[in-house]
Amino acid sequence: MAPKDTALALAMVSLMIHFNWNWVGLTISDDDKGLQFLSDLRGETEVQRVCLAFVIMIPVNMELYMSRAEMYNNQIETSSTNVVIIYGDTGSTLAVCFRMWILQGIQRLWVTTSQWDIITTMRDFTLDSFHGTLAFAHHHAEISGFKNYVQTLNPSKYTDMFLAGLGWMYISGEASTSSCKTLEYDSSNVSLKWLMLQSFDMAFSDDAYDIYSAVYAMAHALHEMLLHQVENQSINLRALDSDCSQLHLFLQNVHFVNPVGDVINMNQKEKLQGEYGIYHICNFPRGVGLKVKVGEFKPYFPHGQQLHLYEDMIEWATGTRQMPSAVCSVDCHPGFRKFHQEGMAACCFDCTPCPANEISNETDVDQCMKCPEDQYANTEQNHCLRKDVTFLGFDEPLGMTLSCMALCLSAFTVMVLGVFVKYQDTPIVKANNLTLSYILLISLIFSFLCSLLFIGHPNSATCVLQQITYGILFTVAVSTVLAKTITVVLAFKVTSPGRRMKWLLVSGVPNYIIPFCTIIQIILCAIWLGVSPPSVDIDAHSEHGYIIIVCNKGSVTAFYSVLGYLGSLALGSFTVAFLARNLPDTFNEAKFLTFSMLLFCSVWVTFLPVYHSSKGKIMMAVEVFSILASSAGLLGCIFVPKCYIILIRPERNSLQKLREKSSSRTPIS
Known part of the structure; x- marks a missing residue:
């Protein structure tokens, strides 16, 4: 049961x-x-x-x-x-x-x-x-009438030891001896009313309820068996005490509702939960x-x-x-995840913070959830916040500073160009190859201005122009410096009346270096645009909480080819200028060209590691600063000393002074 x-x-x-x-x-x-x-x-x-x-x-x-x-x-x-x-x-x-x-x-x-x-x-x-x-x-429910029955029950009428021990089960161990004697010698008049309701469960224990249901099951089985025998006219009351096999057949199929209201089903195959x-x-x-x-x-x-x-x-x-x-283990709050150590039970764990840009917004999570690309984790790492879109703009301090530097330097270059145009008939301007000086100054003006392409909201046009423009303009500037350096060297090396060397200098062959070098750079840029041109890209990882709009270089090989070609020109110009540094100093700009190319190469050699270690807007700022610094180096080393003589020391800008300082010959560069 x-x-x-x-x-x-x-x-x-x-x-x-x-x-x-x-x-x-x-x-x-x-x-x-x-x-x-x-x-x-x-x-x-x-x-x-x-x-x-x-x-x-x-x-x-x-x-x-x-x-x-x-x-x-x-x-x-x-x-x-x-x-x-x-x-x-x-x-x-x-x-x-x-x-x-x-x-x-x-x-x-x-x-x-x-x-x-x-x-x-x-x-x-x-x-x-x-x-x-x-x-x-x-x-199971309380049996109706059982409470009253127990309270009025006289144990002396029964020999059931269960009822006799019922009271002792709930009597405190501190009961006096007199109470025990009363129960022992006056049991004929004792009832069970002393059983307190708090101590005696009128709903029955499980064991008592099972006995109660078993009695009713036996009664129902006997009833069904007697009805069956009456119908077959084979009733034999004496056989009931000795033959249980017939009763078992009826007992195993008993199904009824007991007086408490519970369903009793003796069929094990249909046992209710x-x-x-x-x-x-x-x-x-x-x-x-x-x-x-x-x-x-x-x-x-x-x-x-x-x-x-x-x-x-x-x-x-x-x-x-x-x-x-x-x-x-204590619960892992949002922002943390469970970390199970080897050998520990599944319910025992340590709490570790979620990795960078991952969150957990529930308690006791096994794995943190990575935020989408356009979102980032808050400080508590329990919620993803939407990233702000940003770029190196003109309205922020860094972009404003760089743009002001570019405009000021380009304006200063225009002023230098104006000085050279105004004083073009003076000996110091004539002695420095006026055409090459104009080309170099104009290329420097546009080099300063091309840095503005790196500032502001990037788009497809600016991404293409910013890389191609500064590559070509710097090629023109560096090739012009190379042409000026070769011109100086040729002017001082023509020591004999040999026609070939004089022809090279007089015919202006060094000036052809500029278009030749520039055409090679244009070809490299054209290949770059044809293979994998620069494009707008999104950098969601450089700065926490921001999506930075930048220009993707496209083909990295093409980018470094353009940069490498430019570096080789600068290195060649520096080498030639360095070899000519000890030539006579009368209007000789070989030393100035050497310092200018030394500064130019130093800027770009420093640029490469800094550029690779920077990310996002800082990378763009480093590139802009390198353009401005290298251009300013060329402007300052080559033209500022000449402007100083023209404007501050005009007495040195005369043919007589030139003849006084010339020992044997006057270079024409």
Whole structure:
């Protein structure tokens, strides 16, 4: 008759999940019933992710238990969990073990079945919300009239030892000897009215209810058998006491509703799932217990709706709704993720912050979630924020500073050009090849202005123009410097009246270096545009919280080919100028050209590592600064000394001064 506890494990685990308990202890009897419950419980805990802090299997043999009792006690005392499941028969060795834990004052919240009510009420405890018992009992209603029957029952009329011991079960251990004698010698007039309602459960225990249902099952089976014999006219009352095989045929098919209203079905193939009532049991001094129903579990309900707890009854019974904690590790709050160490239980973990640009917006997540490309993680790393779109604009301090520098330097270059145009008939201007000077100054003006293409909102046109323009303009400027340097060298090296050297200088062959070098650079740029031209790109990683709009170089090989060609021209110009640095100093600009190309090469050699180590807007700013610095180096080293003589020291800008300083010949560059 006793129902199988097939849903008990699920009911207990559902209770654990409700109170966020994932670290509980288990104590069972080492028998078939206990092992089956352990198997059921482990199956449910694996699904619901509840871990067992320890599993104590109490042996059935008392001597074996006593030899291990200290080990069992230490195991439960040293455990960090506050919740322990007890499952087994009250008449087993487990009951002795449980009594010992109670005597030792081990305070835990015990989760068990209703048959352990008697054991827990045999000791005196104070009400404590963190301790007591949560008992699962099969749901059944109170039997009508049973309360009145028990209270008016005279035990002397019965020989049933159960009724005789009923009173002793709930009498405090401090009862006086006179009370015992009264019960012993005056039992003929004793009733059971002294059984307090708090101590005697009128709804019956599970065992009593099973007996009650078994009696009714036997009655229904006998009734069906007698009806069958009457119909067949073969009734034999004497055979009822000796022949049970015929009764068993009717008993195994009995199906009825008992007086309580519960369905009793003896057919095991159609066995109904039983409901569980959940009771909170606490004990007051002098053996007075408080048993309050705090919930129900109905296994046939949909998942998630099977467990129903009465929160107001829990608060009334315990004084608070705060239940004890039973977790192995503290919850990982949003912004953190669980990190499982090797060898630890699944419920035991460490909390580590989410990696950069990843978030967790829930508690106890195993993996953080990466923010989309257009979003970034906030400081707490529990929410993704939308990134602001930005670029190196004219309205921000860095862009404004660079643009002002470019405009000022280009304006200054225009002023230098104006000075050369105004004083073009002076010896110092004539001596420095006026045509090449004009070409160099004009290329420098546009070089300063082309840096403005790198500032502002990028688009397809500016991305193409900014790389191609500065590549061609710098090629013109550097090739012009190379032409000026070769002209100076040729002018000083013509020491004999050889016609070939004079022809090279007079015919202006060095001036053809500019278009020749420029055409090669144009071809490289055309190949760049044909293979993989620069385009608008989005940089979502360089700056936290920003999406930077930049220009993608397209073909990296083509970009470094253009830059490498420009560097080779600069290196060639520097080499030629360096070799001519010791020529006579009268209007000789070989030293100025050497310093200008030294500065130019230094800027671009420094540019490459800084450029590669920068990201986003800083990368663009480094490129702009390199363009301005290298152009300013050419302007300052080549033209500022000449402007100083023209404007500040005009007495040195005369043919007479030139003749005084000339020793043997006057170079024409």
